[in-house]
Amino acid sequence: MSASHPQIEEVKETVEQMLATLQYGSVTIIVQDGHVVQIDKNEKHRIK
Numbered sequence: 001m002s003a004s005h006p007q008i009e010e011v012k013e014t015v016e017q018m019l020a021t022l023q024y025g026s027v028t029i030i031v032q033d034g035h036v037v038q039i040d041k042n043e044k045h046r047i048k
Contacts, residue, residue: 027041028040
């Protein structure tokens with residue numbers, strides 16, 4: 001896969017958007033047969 005592959009650009013943009021709004025948590029990328037099929041964002045809210 002090259003960096004110019006359309007799916008890679010879409011995944012990159014989606015992950016960047018998720019990370020920009022995430023303070024505590026995780027982003028999980030699910031891959032099937034070499035293709036990204038799902039991206040999950042799990043956000044934690046810390047109460048002080």
